[in-house]
Amino acid sequence: MNWFSFITATSFMPVPATKESGDVDNLYIFLLVSGLISFIILIGGMVIFIFKYRRKTEDQKSAYITHNTLAEFLWSFIPFVIMMVIFAWGWDVFHDLRRVGEKGDVEVHVTARQWAWTFKYANDIEINSPTDKKLLDDPDSTLLKPEIVVVPLGKTIRFILTSDDVLHSFYVPAFRNKMDAVPGRRTTFTFTPIEKGDFTVFCTEYCGTKHSNMMATIRVVDGEQFAAWQAEKIAANAGASNKGPAERGEALYRGSLGCSGCHSIDGSRIVGPSFKGLYGNKRDFADGSSVVADDAYIKQSILVPTAKIVAGFPPAMSSFQGRIKEEEIKDIIEFIKTLK
Numbered sequence: 264m265n266w267f268s269f270i271t272a273t274s275f276m277p278v279p280a281t282k283e284s285g286d287v288d289n290l291y292i293f294l295l296v297s298g299l300i301s302f303i304i305l306i307g308g309m310v311i312f313i314f315k316y317r318r319k320t321e322d323q324k325s326a327y328i329t330h331n332t333l334a335e336f337l338w339s340f341i342p343f344v345i346m347m348v349i350f351a352w353g354w355d356v357f358h359d360l361r362r363v364g365e366k367g368d369v370e371v372h373v374t375a376r377q378w379a380w381t382f383k384y385a386n387d388i389e390i391n392s393p394t395d396k397k398l399l400d401d402p403d404s405t406l407l408k409p410e411i412v413v414v415p416l417g418k419t420i421r422f423i424l425t426s427d428d429v430l431h432s433f434y435v436p437a438f439r440n441k442m443d444a445v446p447g448r449r450t451t452f453t454f455t456p457i458e459k460g461d462f463t464v465f466c467t468e469y470c471g472t473k474h475s476n477m478m479a480t481i482r483v484v485d486g487e488q489f490a491a492w493q494a495e496k497i498a499a500n501a502g503a504s505n506k507g508p509a510e511r512g513e514a515l516y517r518g519s520l521g522c523s524g525c526h527s528i529d530g531s532r533i534v535g536p537s538f539k540g541l542y543g544n545k546r547d548f549a550d551g552s553s554v555v556a557d558d559a560y561i562k563q564s565i566l567v568p569t570a571k572i573v574a575g576f577p578p579a580m581s582s583f584q585g586r587i588k589e590e591e592i593k594d595i596i597e598f599i600k601t602l603k
């Protein structure tokens with residue numbers, strides 16, 4: 264419950280969309296109001312004293328006051344009580360936001376990487392946030408449209424976060440909660456949605472050039488719609504095995520391996536060279552040598568990226584050895600072949 268919903272409803276604050284977010288708002292408003300009152304007493308008193316007790320004549324002397332026990336006690340004790348209230352209240356609210364051990368009704372493994380989020384549900388449902396908004400907005404693009412993370416209303420949702428590369432931070436303003444995604448560690452983000460709608464996820468740990476692209480959308484729907492969405496995803500997964508190699512390759516390119524974060528398919532430069540026109544064309548390397556891009560070259564680029572560094576690019580790609588299967592490399596090559 265939010266006591267001051269009129270403030271959030273009419274202000275710059277997004278709607279508090281989870282059970283926990285109203286508590287955060289109440290504490291925040293208490294801080295704001297108590298801060299404002301202290302400000303008025305302190306600065307107002309100072310201004311009044313400046314005028315009231317200013318030196319009016321050249322030879323005026325001020326009274327000599329050493330101390331005043333009552334005043335000193337009050338200006339120490341009242342702030343102390345306010346601070347302790349903030350401490351206890353903050354502890355209580357923060358404790359709710361950091362329910363580490365609690366199991367969720369829905370558990371989702373979230374992996375952050377430069378510069379996208381992957382959400383893995385049970386039943387092999389995988390959602391990838393868009394990495395290149397420009398491409399996704401292009402109506403002629405063959406890419407899948409941005410996928411949305413769907414969760415049911417009123418249930419406890421637990422996101423288990425980790426990172427594939429650097430530090431990222433998972434932040435949903437409407438949920439009033441934020442949690443770091445740390446490589447090699449699991450952190451949790453637990454919430455209970457109470458409002459239907461679409462809510463934006465931001466990365467709030469500066470993580471490289473496309474940091475500001477690291478967004479995703481969480482859609483809160485009722486239980487029935489959630490079940491229908493899950494069934495649809497499971498059916499789509501079952502159908503995916505009938506896809507051709509190039510289509511599978513495109514899904515891999517778009518998916519959790521993160522190729523699309525660094526390689527475009529429209530000729531533009533991101534971190535690495537575009538895949539457009541790669542296959543069958545001559546590549547020049549930093550050491551002056553060159554080669555015509557064929558299957559073997561692309562495979563080597565994926566498994567041992569440092570073997571040949573494309574001229575004009577940093578050696579920023581890490582090896583996918585052990586993270587990608589032989590058939591998956593073949594599918595990616597088939598996909599790259601289609602990008603003339």
Ligand SMILES: [Cu+2]
Pocket residue numbers: 375376378430431432466467468469470474477
């Ligand atoms: Cu990030």
